[in-house]
Amino acid sequence: MTDQRKLLERALLQLRDTRARLAAAVCAAxxxxxxxxxxxxxxxxxxxLEAFWNLLRDGVDAVTPSVDTLDGHRPEPADRAENGRWAGLLTEVDGFDAGFFGISPAEAAKLDPQQRLVLEVAWEAMEDAGLPLETLQRAGTGVFLGVYNSDYLTLQYDDPAVINTYTAPGGAHSVLANRLSYLLDLRxxxxxxxxxxxxxxxxxxxxxxxxxxxxxxxxxxxGVNIILNPVSTLVTEKVLPLAPGGRCRTFDAAADGIIRAEGCGVLVLTRESLAAGRRVRAVIRGTAANHDGRTNGLTAPNPRAQADLLRRALGDAGVRPEQVTYIEAHGTGTPLGDPIEVEALREVYGDGSLPCALGSVKTNFGHQEAAAGVTGLIKAMLVLEHGQVPPNVHLRRLNPEIDLAGSRLSAPAALTGLARGEHAPLAAVSSFGFGGANAHAIVQAPPPPPAGxxxxxxLVLPLSSRDPAALAPLARAYAERLDGCDPAQAAAVCAAAGTRRTHLAHRLCLTAAGPAELVAKLGEVDGGAPAVPPRPPRVAFVFSGQGSQWAGMGTELLRREPVVAAEVAECDAVVxxxxxxxxxxxxxxxxxLHETEVAQVAIGALQLGLAALWRSWGVEPSAVTGHSMGEVTxxxxxxxxxxxxxxxxxxxxARRAEEGAAGGAMASISLPPDRVRELIAAGGRVGVAAVNGPRSTVVAGERQAVVAVCDAAERLGANVRRLPSRYGFHSPMLDGQDERLAAELADLRPGPCTVPMYSTVTGALVQPGQLGAAHWGRNLRDAVRFxxxxxxxxxxxxxVFVELGPHPVLLRDxxxxxxxxGVRYRAVGSLRRGQPASATLDRSLADLYRAGLDVxxxxxxGAPPADVPLPAYPWQRRRHWLGEATQRADLGTAVPQAERAATIALFVRRRIADALGLDDVEQVPEDxxxxxxxxxxxxxxxxxxRAESELGVTVPLQALLRVMHGGTALDLAAMIAKES
Known part of the structure; x- marks a missing residue:
């Protein structure tokens, strides 16, 4: 009986677990x-989105009078579409910031403008979401893009000579999504x-x-849609009626056809459970998709299928139809399609007490085809956000075939308020393909932004760009954004710029005491900045020694930085x-602080606090070193x-130093250490205490002996700086104290270094077991080999070197x-004598950011509020279009043997410049x-x-790949010459 009870209990537990997992699966689905x-x-x-809403609210019709007169990219066809002289068109579709995405001009010229537009708009969507690129890369981000037309590709069919290796990927629909995934490394x-x-x-x-x-x-x-080939409009007219009057009159009795339009929209989506703490623009509660099935024609709509689609979307969303108070219809403005669509909408959504408004964004722009659905969805989001329904432009008299009587549905011709019930407002969006593929979505108003x-x-503002020319317009945009902000608002903008933007290669970082100063500094930005290295530079922490202390050091830091306060409190307890x-x-x-023991321990505690602070800011050392007592920290x-x-x-x-070196002196001499040792040879208890630089040698010892060496150095013309010290550290005065210290430390058992440490006792990397008692005796007595x-x-x-101490005393040396x-470097201090800690640390951090560190x-x-608008990236667009790549004559191979190597190098550089669409071979330096x-x-x-055909050589592919990934044009020329 006991065994049966156990089996039953186990079965019940398994059943509960199964039910829980099933419930979780249903919730997830x-x-x-x-x-x-x-x-x-x-x-x-x-x-x-702000400009989008303003246009909707004001009832603007953005359709323009002619397709073929706006620019030179839409040629006149031999057989014009009769009613195709109107369209909702984008401007400057030839412009693209190819460099931002690492695309050469030659490839950009073959890229369908739809691909270019998606790249830029997707980036803008990421910025609107406040998601740095690294966040999307870690999330295994998916890319789902609608596309229909291939006008740019068809424009190339008339001239096969312009087709090259970039043509197929530049025009393929699949690559529209794949290129975005590839360039942004989305998996x-x-x-x-x-x-x-x-x-x-x-x-x-x-x-x-x-x-x-x-x-x-x-x-x-x-999705995206761009109209470039008028023939596609001719094709469209044979299937769908084009409005002869150039107006989309959705729901109106005068509706007479569609208007073709361009556009692009991209959303950043995530599961609700992953959106905690973020600003949310809207919530998609449910979606559904279906097909019309067999009707009286492939392109004929099916009201029964549409009604079924709406019900399935509502079921997926878990909401009742009467809760929906706005419907963004497909609404193309055709006399047949509009009444059929409204018939299905009335059947599903018509009953209920809350008014429900119908709208169609196509009355503002025309029919954006592959981009129409997402444009309508974004419009619905804006309706829910603002609580208003924009007018249906051109709606004068309802189509008599549309019967709204007795239903809660209406089609407003003016701006009206959105009906609200007990729950968050809901909207529905429809989009129908002319081949019968339909989609419907239920979207809910956004939750209030999270608090806390x-x-x-x-006020530390990091800005960055991929093109140095973009920094100045970016700075101007931020100056405009910050103008009039109070300190809290300005700090929020700075925090958002730091945490919600991708940090790119050309960097600027400004610090200020107040918003007005920050705006003024932004206004002074008139140029770019050099690119940071592809990988963040490696950092060394340099811990200074005694002599950097000052009264009041660290007091402000302890008040302002909890990380420092916590670390120093731990040190205080130990001391x-x-x-x-x-x-x-x-x-x-x-x-x-003039006492050696107090000074060195206080400096040490402050250094450990600074190290903790830098590390908390993301500045991790790849190496550490310390000067004198700084070697301990x-x-x-x-x-x-x-x-x-x-x-x-x-x-x-400190006690050994105090006992042995008191009454001494120290001085810094601008001579190499060997020359100083020659001066010391005259005698006296004095020695080289530190070699800080090539011509920076510190001497220490008994005061009279130090004075004698200084006098001799000055007679040689050297600069001598007598240090304000009453001790002869690292001098013969400490003979014997090193042994006493080592004896006191006999039980010291240091652990292994987890960060490489470079000793200023040996001037080299610390080896395992080196930091025992004997080492610290030498650290007290021997010269500092900084x-x-x-x-x-x-x-x-x-x-990159960061000095940790109360004052930067080592940066010059x-x-x-x-x-x-010959090392290109960046070196910063942490604190400065008598200056506010926050200001000096902020400036140093700004320097490190400009050097390429990830902060x-x-x-x-701190964390900015969820909703802090920031300026968008200022694209540096240039014209890229078919047939405009620079053509160059072939170099040829008939050259004297003596000039062969130089000729091949020039050939290589020219071919690379050709491939990249560069105008000048000097843009491909040989080294x-x-x-x-x-x-x-x-x-x-x-x-x-080309090398094989024009130079008459065989180029092994693997050898070529090795040179291309690890060599220069000269290396490649040498490899080709070897094969010739």
Whole structure:
């Protein structure tokens, strides 16, 4: 009986588990989808949601009078569509910021403008969502895009000579989505959808399904349509009626046909459970898709199928039809299609007490075909956001075939309020393909923005671009955005710019005490900045020694930075236990900082606080080193010592130094160490205490002996700086104290370094087991080989140095060492004597950002409120169009043997310039790494073929690939010459 009870209990547990998993699966299958952001490009110069709403609210008709007179990209066909002289057109479709996406001019000229437009609008949608690119890359983001026309590709069919390796991927529908995934390194599903006029809403439907099924955590969904070949309008007219009067009159008795239109819309979507803490523009509650089935014609609509579609979408959303108070209809403005659609809408949505308005964005722009569905969805989102229904433009008298009497449906001709019930307002959106593929979506008003986010009040503004020319317009846009902001608002903008923008290669970072100063600095930006390295530079922490202390050091820092305060409090507890006095009290008082023990321990505690702060900001060292006593804190930062070991060592070391070196003196002499040793040879208890740079040598010892060496150096013309020290550190005065210190530390058991540490005792990398008692004895007595340690660090590829201490006393010597070695570097301090800690740290952080470091901006600036509008990226567009690539004559191969190598090098550079569409061969320097040009496999194969055909050589593909990825044009020329 007991066994049966156990079996029953186990079965019940399994049943509960199964039910729970089933319930979770059902919830996941119907989880609402949050719209985090949207990007648009629409007729009427609409480039953002604000402009879109203003146009809708004001009832603007953006249709223009002629397709073929706006620009030179829409040629006159031999057989014009009779009613195709009207369209909703975008401007400057020939312009594209190819460099932003790493696309060469030659390839950009073959890229369908629909692909170009999707790239830019998708980026704008990401920015509107406040998602840096890294977030999308980590989320396995999917791309779902609707596309229908291929006008740009068909324009090339008349001239086969212009077709090249870029033509097929430049015009393929599949690549519309795939290129976006490729260029942004998005690893989720990537597909183009062609269901004609319902393509983009069908793409949203598929994105919703992929998100719910866990195929991706974020999705980019939308569509695009550009009209370039008038023949396509002729084709359209044979299937769908074009409005002869150039007006889309949806629902109106005078409706007489569609108006073709261009446009692009992209949404950033995620599951509702992943949207916590973010601004949400709308919530897609449910979607559905179906087909009309067999009707009286392939292109004839089916009201029964449409009604079934609406019910399925409502069921997927889990809402009742009477809750919906706005419907964005497909509404093309045809006398047949509009009444059929409204018949299905009335059947499903007609009953209920709340009024429900019908609308069609096609009355504003025309029919955007593959982009129509997403444009209507974004309009519905704006209706829910603003609580108003825009007018149906050109609606004068309802089509008599449309019967709304007795229903709650209406088609407003003026701006009206959106009806509201007990729940968040709901809207529905329809999109129908002329081949019978239909989609419907239910969208809900956005939830209120989450509260609780708080910035730290700092005004540090990081800006970046892919083109240096974009920095100045970006700065102007931010100056306009910040003008009139109070400090809290300005801090929110700074925090949003840091946390919600992708950080690109050309960088600017401004700091200010107030909004007006920040606006003024932005107004002074008139140029670009050099590109940062492709990978973040490696960083070294440099811990300074005694002599950097000052009364009041760190007091503001402890008040403003909780990370520092917490670390120094831990240090204070250790020092209280070991020495019986308080670091915090001494930092606040400052009266005993002239004492070696107090000064070195206080500096050490402050250094550990600064190290914790820099690390919390995302600045992680690849190496550490320390000057004199700073080597102890460097060992802590490297992981070799714990906090108690470090401060026990500092205290003992300071006492030995105090006892042995008191009454001495120190001086810095601008001579190499060997020359200084020659001066010391005259005698006396004096020695080289530190070699800080190539011509920066510190001497120390008994005061009279130091004075004698200084006098001798000055007679040689050297600059001598007598240091304000009453001790002869690192001098013969400490003979014997090193042994005593080592004996006191006999039980010290340091751990391994988890960060490479470079010792200023040896001037080299610390080896395992090196940091025992004997080492610290040498650290007390021996000369500080700072310059050697810095050189050793730089030899590993470290180019950024951060000095940690109360005042930067080592930066000049560090710089001289690196400059003599030919190292390009960036060096910053942390604090400065007598200056506000926040200002100096902010400036240093700004320097590191400009050098290319990845900064944890949320840790630096805090979390901005969910809804902080920021300026969009200022595209640097240039014209790219068919037949405009620069043509160059072939170099040929008939050259004297003596000039062969130079000729081949020039050939290589010209062919690469050709491939990239560059006008000047000098833009391909012979010594620049070829990998910098991001040449794809198609270009490399083409280069191989041309080299073989024009130079008469065989170029091994693997050898070519090795050189292309790791060599220069000169290297490639040498390889080809070897084969010739």
């Amino acid at each position: 119907r989880e609402p989808i949050s719209v985090l952001g949207a990007g648009v490009r629409l007729p009427g110069d609409v480039a953002d 989720g599903p990537s597909l183009a959808v062609d269901t004609a006029c319902s393509s983009s809403l069908m793409a949203v439907h598929l994105a919703v399904r992929a998100l719910r099924q866990g195929e991706c955590d974020i999705a980019l969904a939308g 986010a708080a910035t730290l009040g700092k 209280r236990e070991l020495a019986g006095w308080s670091v915090l009290e001494q930092l606040a008082d400052g009266g005993r 460097a060992a802590y930062a490297a992981g070799a010592l714990d906090r108690a070991q470090a401060f026990d060592l500092l205290l003992r070391r 310059s050697s340690a810095v050189s050793a660090i730089a030899a590993t590829g470290v180019t 560090l710089g001289e060492t690196l400059e003599e070695a 944890d901006w949320e840790a630096v600036l 620049r790494p070829l990998a910098d040009f991001a040449l794809d496999s198609l270009v490399i194969v083409e280069l191989k073929g």
